[in-house]
Amino acid sequence: MTISLDVAFIIKAIIILLIFAITLLIATYSTYAERKVAAFMQDRIGPNRAGPLGLLQPIADAVKMFFKEDFIPAQSSKWLFILGPCLSMLTALMTSAVIPFGDSIQYSSAPGKVWDVAVQAIDVNIGVLYVFGLVSLGVYGVMVGGWASNNKFSLLGAIRAASQNISYEISMGLAIIAILMMTGSLSIRHIVEQQHGGNWNIFYQPIGFIIFITCAFAECNRTPFDLPECETELIGGYHTEYSSMKLGFYLFAEYINMFVSSAMISSLYFGGYNYPGMDWVQAQLTGAMGEIAGHNVATLIGTIVFFGKSLFFVFFYMWVRWTLPRFRYDQLMNLGWKGLIPLAMINIILTGGAILFLKPLVMSFLK
Amino acid sequence: MQLTNRSKQVSNKQMTFAERIYLPAIATGLGITIKHFFQKKVTLQYPDVKINLGPVFRGRHVLKRDDQGRERCTACGLCAVACPAEAISMVAAERQKGEETLYREEKYAAVYEINMLRCIFCGLCEEACPKQAIYLRHDEFVPVFTERDQVIWGKDLLAENMNNRYLRKAWTKEEAREQDIKGVEAQPRTQL
Numbered sequence: 131m132t133i134s135l136d137v138a139f140i141i142k143a144i145i146i147l148l149i150f151a152i153t154l155l156i157a158t159y160s161t162y163a164e165r166k167v168a169a170f171m172q173d174r175i176g177p178n179r180a181g182p183l184g185l186l187q188p189i190a191d192a193v194k195m196f197f198k199e200d201f202i203p204a205q206s207s208k209w210l211f212i213l214g215p216c217l218s219m220l221t222a223l224m225t226s227a228v229i230p231f232g233d234s235i236q237y238s239s240a241p242g243k244v245w246d247v248a249v250q251a252i253d254v255n256i257g258v259l260y261v262f263g264l265v266s267l268g269v270y271g272v273m274v275g276g277w278a279s280n281n282k283f284s285l286l287g288a289i290r291a292a293s294q295n296i297s298y299e300i301s302m303g304l305a306i307i308a309i310l311m312m313t314g315s316l317s318i319r320h321i322v323e324q325q326h327g328g329n330w331n332i333f334y335q336p337i338g339f340i341i342f343i344t345c346a347f348a349e350c351n352r353t354p355f356d357l358p359e360c361e362t363e364l365i366g367g368y369h370t371e372y373s374s375m376k377l378g379f380y381l382f383a384e385y386i387n388m389f390v391s392s393a394m395i396s397s398l399y400f401g402g403y404n405y406p407g408m409d410w411v412q413a414q415l416t417g418a419m420g421e422i423a424g425h426n427v428a429t430l431i432g433t434i435v436f437f438g439k440s441l442f443f444v445f446f447y448m449w450v451r452w453t454l455p456r457f458r459y460d461q462l463m464n465l466g467w468k469g470l471i472p473l474a475m476i477n478i479i480l481t482g483g484a485i486l487f488l489k490p491l492v493m494s495f496l497k
Numbered sequence: 498m499q500l501t502n503r504s505k506q507v508s509n510k511q512m513t514f515a516e517r518i519y520l521p522a523i524a525t526g527l528g529i530t531i532k533h534f535f536q537k538k539v540t541l542q543y544p545d546v547k548i549n550l551g552p553v554f555r556g557r558h559v560l561k562r563d564d565q566g567r568e569r570c571t572a573c574g575l576c577a578v579a580c581p582a583e584a585i586s587m588v589a590a591e592r593q594k595g596e597e598t599l600y601r602e603e604k605y606a607a608v609y610e611i612n613m614l615r616c617i618f619c620g621l622c623e624e625a626c627p628k629q630a631i632y633l634r635h636d637e638f639v640p641v642f643t644e645r646d647q648v649i650w651g652k653d654l655l656a657e658n659m660n661n662r663y664l665r666k667a668w669t670k671e672e673a674r675e676q677d678i679k680g681v682e683a684q685p686r687t688q689l
């Protein structure tokens with residue numbers, strides 16, 4: 131164990147760095163994609179001047195952000211004002227730690243000894259709770275920033291963000307409970323592993339999925355639930371007073387959240403790195419390239435599949451944003467408390483009933 | 498009174514279940530946006546692609562010459578009087594012997610200036626001119642200027658270039674349609 135611990139450590143470190151870099155890269159290019167998608171849906175072309183197809187646009191935006199004046203209002207609480215965006219960014223980045231991006235990488239230190247390193251920063255057995263904890267911490271970034279700005283609009287935005295997140299976290303949690311009942315584990319890796327092949331949770335939990343994705347929209351403050359920042363009423367909401375890279379952090383955190391929640395959706399409901407026919411692919415690869423190399427290539431394919439699913443949901447976020455108008459505040463609260471929470475509870479009861487009665491029935495049929 | 502046929506009777510009837518859960522409506526909306534996603538884009542990439550704005554568009558001015566290349570303007574000042582923005586100023590001079598190939602009339606504008614920041618492109622100068630000397634081009638704008646001394650256009654910029662004369666094929670929309678003068682003139686850059 132001690133001999134190869136450092137190899138495992140290096141592989142892990144590389145994986146963590148890669149996850150970090152890829153998360154940032156995806157968030158960066160989400161800003162570009164958002165503008166392109168918006169443009170395409172409105173029959174426009176979108177940014178196309180910076181680099182081929184406008185691909186350097188995010189870099190140009192970042193440079194612009196850095197060169198803007200970093201303004202701190204005189205009446206604000208200075209330290210909290212700085213803390214706000216930092217918190218948002220921190221919590222957004224930390225969530226990606228427990229997401230299983232792929233199966234595992236194998237290597238052998240000595241003949242006959244095979245080590246298995248999961249493509250995941252840490253596999254904690256309370257992964258789902260961890261994500262939930264961080265997501266609810268994330269709203270502190272918004273609240274602290276909005277409060278510290280000492281501006282009515284910011285404060286209103288922050289209050290809205292807080293109440294919205296609290297309301298939707300409940301139904302989100304209830305939606306997940308149904309999944310936990312099915313899998314019996316809080317580890318995201320376990321949940322993903324149980325959806326082997328095409329056996330995805332979406333087929334068992336369609337209602338849960340709809341609840342979850344609606345809440346994910348609300349948690350990420352995305353349209354149609356972008357009330358904390360809605361420009362028409364609150365100027366910029368909680369980030370009205372922010373400029374330069376602090377504003378950049380807030381906006382960036384939103385895109386990271388978007389990606390992470392897309393990754394969560396695909397691992398909880400769409401099988402993560404599982405895809406139909408993966409066993410066959412793995413068998414072919416191990417047959418052709420040997421046990422370890424085949425496994426690693428199969429893992430790579432799984433990871434690509436995972437990113438494909440996640441990016442589709444990122445696209446879905448944008449797609450919805452440019453389709454739906456913003457909800458009114460009372461509509462938002464109505465939907466959350468009177469619509470989604472009862473629905474989530476019914477879903478739990480249905481799932482429980484199915485596990486209790488339907489499963490033995492189906493099992494006995496199969497025997 | 499009915500202005501269009503598009504008015505709809507408002508109804509306050511109870512929404513059906515499908516309408517209340519809102520999801521079918523969202524799905525329809527998503528369908529519409531994704532259809533537009535793949536549709537042809539309407540954007541014209543302006544500096545790269547320029548369209549014909551029609552024969553009656555009023556762009557930058559040109560001081561016309563006649564067929565022999567002589568300036569038509571006789572510095573009567575009617576355009577300056579007609580100009581509501583007081584953008585035109587000129588200095589008249591008498592044609593000397595030997596200058597008959599340069600100026601058509603005995604009096605000509607030695608200096609003719611238009612302040613492009615004052616001009617509102619109303620075209621009244623064009624209408625006032627008795628010598629048909631000044632026109633607003635239908636095919637060219639005043640380019641963007643970044644320096645103060647680019648604002649006032651003198652005769653060097655205004656006078657017509659005999660190698661590249663300004664000719665207007667059509668004077669009205671109908672004529673343009675008859676001659677089938679098409680909209681887009683330049684080709685787009687290959688970039689998207």
Ligand code: SF4
Pocket residue numbers: 576579580581582583584585611615616617618619620621622623633
């Ligand atoms: S177009 Fe109108 S404003 Fe411009 S110079 Fe002629 S008369 Fe004056």
Ligand code: SF4
Pocket residue numbers: 569570571572573574575576577587606625626627628629630631
């Ligand atoms: S452009 Fe026409 S109206 Fe103006 S001074 Fe010359 S001749 Fe007269």
